[in-house]
Amino acid sequence: xxxxxxxxxxxxxxxxxxxxxxxxxxxxxxxxxxxxxxxxxxxxxxxxxxxxxxxxxxxxxxxxxxxxxxxxxxxxxxxxxxxxxxxxxxxxxxxxxxxxxxxxxxxxxxxxxxxxxxxxxxxxxxxxxxxxxxxxxxxxxxxxxxxxxxxxxxxxxxxxxxxxxxxxxxxxxxxxxxxxxxxxxxxxxxxxxxxxxxxxxxxxxxxxxxxxxxxxxxxxxxxxxxxxxxxxxxxxxxxxxxxxxxxxxxxxxxxxxxxxxxxxxxxxxxxxxxxxxxxxxx
Amino acid sequence: xxxxxxxxxxxxxxxxxxxxxxxxxxxxxxxxxxxxxxxxxxxxxxxxxxxxxxxxxxxxxxxxxxxxxxxxxxxxxxxxxxxxxxxxxxxxxxxxxxxxxxxxxxxxxxxxxxxxxxxxxxxxxxxxxxxxxxxxxxxxxxxxxxxxxxxxxxxxxxxxxxxxxxxxxxxxxxxxxxxxxxxxxxxxxxxxxxxxxxxxxxxxxxxxxxxxxxxxxxxxxxxxxxxxxxxxxxxxxxxxxxxxxxxxxxxxxxxxxxxxxxxxxxxxxxxxxxxxxxxxxxxxxxxxxxxxxxxxxxxxxxxxxxxxxxxxxxxxxxxxxxxxxxx
Numbered sequence: 187x188x189x190x191x192x193x194x195x196x197x198x199x200x201x202x203x204x205x206x207x208x209x210x211x212x213x214x215x216x217x218x219x220x221x222x223x224x225x226x227x228x229x230x231x232x233x234x235x236x237x238x239x240x241x242x243x244x245x246x247x248x249x250x251x252x253x254x255x256x257x258x259x260x261x262x263x264x265x266x267x268x269x270x271x272x273x274x275x276x277x278x279x280x281x282x283x284x285x286x287x288x289x290x291x292x293x294x295x296x297x298x299x300x301x302x303x304x305x306x307x308x309x310x311x312x313x314x315x316x317x318x319x320x321x322x323x324x325x326x327x328x329x330x331x332x333x334x335x336x337x338x339x340x341x342x343x344x345x346x347x348x349x350x351x352x353x354x355x356x357x358x359x360x361x362x363x364x365x366x367x368x369x370x371x372x373x374x375x376x377x378x379x380x381x382x383x384x385x386x387x388x389x390x391x392x393x394x395x396x397x398x399x400x401x402x403x404x405x406x407x408x409x410x411x412x413x414x415x416x417x418x419x420x421x422x423x424x425x426x427x428x429x430x431x432x433x434x435x436x437x438x439x440x441x442x443x444x445x446x447x448x449x450x451x452x453x454x455x456x457x458x459x460x461x462x463x464x465x466x467x468x
Numbered sequence: 469x470x471x472x473x474x475x476x477x478x479x480x481x482x483x484x485x486x487x488x489x490x491x492x493x494x495x496x497x498x499x500x501x502x503x504x505x506x507x508x509x510x511x512x513x514x515x516x517x518x519x520x521x522x523x524x525x526x527x528x529x530x531x532x533x534x535x536x537x538x539x540x541x542x543x544x545x546x547x548x549x550x551x552x553x554x555x556x557x558x559x560x561x562x563x564x565x566x567x568x569x570x571x572x573x574x575x576x577x578x579x580x581x582x583x584x585x586x587x588x589x590x591x592x593x594x595x596x597x598x599x600x601x602x603x604x605x606x607x608x609x610x611x612x613x614x615x616x617x618x619x620x621x622x623x624x625x626x627x628x629x630x631x632x633x634x635x636x637x638x639x640x641x642x643x644x645x646x647x648x649x650x651x652x653x654x655x656x657x658x659x660x661x662x663x664x665x666x667x668x669x670x671x672x673x674x675x676x677x678x679x680x681x682x683x684x685x686x687x688x689x690x691x692x693x694x695x696x697x698x699x700x701x702x703x704x705x706x707x708x709x710x711x712x713x714x715x716x717x718x719x720x721x722x723x724x725x726x727x728x729x730x731x732x733x734x735x736x737x738x739x740x741x742x743x744x745x746x747x748x749x750x751x752x753x754x755x756x757x758x759x760x761x762x763x764x765x766x767x768x769x770x771x772x773x774x775x776x777x778x779x780x781x782x783x784x785x786x787x788x789x790x791x792x793x794x795x
Contacts, residue, residue, distance in 0.1 A: 195570070195571070198571065199571060199573070202565050202571065202573055203573075206562075206565075206573070206575075206579045206583075209562075209579070209582075209583055210578075210579055210582040210583060212642070213582045213583055213585050213586055213642075213646075214582065214585075216594075216597055216598070216601060217589075217597075219601065219608050220597055231606075232606055234611060235603070235606055235607055235608045235610075235611050236608050236611055236612070279486045279487055279490070280487070282483045282486065282487075283483060283484050283486070283487040285483060286479065286480045286481075286482070286483030286484045287480070287484070289479075289480075290476055290477055290479050290480035290483075291476075291477060291480070292477040292478075292480035292481060293477070294480075294481070295480060298484060303760060303763070304760060305491070305495070306756075306760075307699055307752070307755075307756035307759060307760070308495065308499070308752075308753075308756070309699065309703050309752060310495070311703045311705070311724060311745075312499070312502070312703075312745045312746070312748055312749040312752065313495065313498040313499040313501075313502045313745070313749075314498075314502075314727075314731075314745065315501075315502045315505055315727075315731055315738050315741050315742040315745055316497070316498035316499060316500070316501030316502030316503075316504075316505060316742070317494070317498035317501075317502075318731075319501060319505065319510075319516070319738065320497060320498050320501055322514075322516070323516055332494075335490060335493075335494060336490060336494035336495070337490075338486050338487060338489075338490035339487050339488075339490035339491035339494065339495060341491075344487065370476070370479045374483070395588055398590070399589075399590040399591060399592070401590075401591065401592045401705070401706045401710075402705050402706070402724075402728075406728075406731075406732055416590065417590050417591075417592035417593070417706075418592075420590065420592045420593050420596055420710075421592055421596070421710055423596050424596055424599065424710055424713075432600070435596075435600060436600065439593055439596060439597050439600075442590060442593045443589055443590075443593055446588060446589055446590065449588075450585060450588045451581075454581045454584075457584070457588065458580055458581065458584055458650055461584070461647060461650045461651065461654075462650050462651070462653065462654035463654070464651075
């Protein structure tokens with residue numbers, strides 16, 4: 187206590203606030219430059235690449251951007267279809283598996299759970315060569331199936347859902363549903379899923395973001411520009427056709443960030459809560 | 469009663485079936501297929517037939533002798549270390565500040581939201597954005613450094629190997645320290661407040677409380693962060709690929725970038741890329757094994773031991789009773 191008093195708390199707090207404001211600005215700065223420059227002409231940006239206020243070249247940039255291979259609407263639609271479907275698959279089947287693990291007593295239950303724990307960390311990327319050759323052999327490259335269906339097996343989500351169910355599920359509800367003559371799947375769909383809503387929402391957010399931001403697997407599977415997802419569209423900006431069109435490059439980047447910004451700032455409370463929850467799952 | 473419990477057990481299998489099927493088809497099969505390809509001569513776009521090599525480990529030997537592969541491993545290690553050490557230190561400092569009950573930092577919610585934000589944005593977008601920000605001769609970073617008088621002529625960031633490695637490390641750091649901070653805050657908030665209260669009563673300083681209570685209590689969480697970051701770091705692809713395509717002069721070529729280049733460009737050396745992937749997989753598995761060991765279900769292990777002990781006792785008792793009956 188005495189040593190503490192020798193450093194005035196006010197000074198400590200000033201240091202903390204200065205550091206936090208600096209770090210917050212560091213988070214915002216690149217995006218701020220991006221949004222402002224999306225409205226500025228290439229010539230203006232070449233004169234000075236940072237400005238405080240937007241300029242009037244937004245429409246010019248839109249015209250230049252759309253005149254080339256970058257098609258934000260196609261990317262947005264494809265990404266939405268893939269991310270929503272993958273999220274639905276992941277959330278529904280993970281909950282179902284978790285329920286199977288939590289509610290029933292079966293011989294392979296413990297070995298299966300240990301197995302899920304063991305494959306939790308297997309990264310999809312190391313099997314990418316075999317995955318690509320397999321998908322190529324069954325003629326599913328340039329389709330969305332190989333980007334959606336693997337989400338059915340999401341070990342980390344099963345793990346999380348099981349922990350949640352162990353804490354909230356009371357078998358009395360299940361038993362009374364059985365007495366009322368409900369089938370097991372019906373009980374799961376109508377009684378268990380609603381109970382799991384908070385966990386479903388958190389996991390859905392992360393599943394969606396993961397799928398939306400996924401770059402490597404779509405990069406090796408999608409070669410047809412009509413099937414490109416948003417991150418693949420972004421990678422086109424590194425090509426030669428946009429080399430000198432700074433304004434439209436910034437605009438294209440801004441278009442990919444904007445939906446995520448809206449999503450994040452609307453749900454930030456749940457997202458940050460979810461990260462904290464994920465940390466405590468052990 | 470017994471008949472009913474038997475009939476319900478099948479639902480455990482049934483409900484796990486979709487997971488198991490999807491896992492077998494989309495995870496296990498590709499993994500085994502990758503292992504197989506690593507022992508074959510499969511190369512060339514659109515080629516699907518292959519033969520096993522006379523020397524099964526030829527691809528592995530070739531990879532280990534390839535300077536670029538070894539370079540990609542050391543690049544990955546450098547980029548990861550340079551990003552992780554400052555990341556965990558800053559995250560720890562912020563977590564301690566935000567959880568200190570005496571300091572009561574205001575606006576925490578807003579700071580957390582802003583500091584975590586980059587983590588949610590598409591890595592591909594971030595990489596292209598930073599490539600633009602570090603532009604030469606005109607770019608926002610060069611402009612700032614010049615207007616601050618730190619440099620007189622613009623720096624050619626894209627051409628310098630070490631600078632590019634640091635920029636990639638910085639991007640990774642910037643993307644992830646918010647996440648690590650929130651994880652550590654959750655860990656610190658999980659420590660029983662009475663520990664801090666009694667330390668306070670005993671006259672412990674903030675430093676003592678940190679080193680004697682906070683740090684030992686969140687050891688597991690720090691280890692968890694370390695291993696997950698390591699496993700993610702070993703697969704780092706989006707940022708180094710879209711920032712500089714692994715350049716300049718292979719300075720930001722990580723292991724994942726190397727594998728991608730081997731398999732999906734040039735002469736499409738699927739077999740060598742598969743061998744390199746498997747070596748990466750072994751490295752990741754070792755780290756994942758460590759994490760698995762740390763996170764193993766301790767309660768379940770204790771229960772299991774107790775159950776086994778009970779069974780042993782029951783058996784011993786039955787044996788004794790049997791012997792008693794026999795004599």
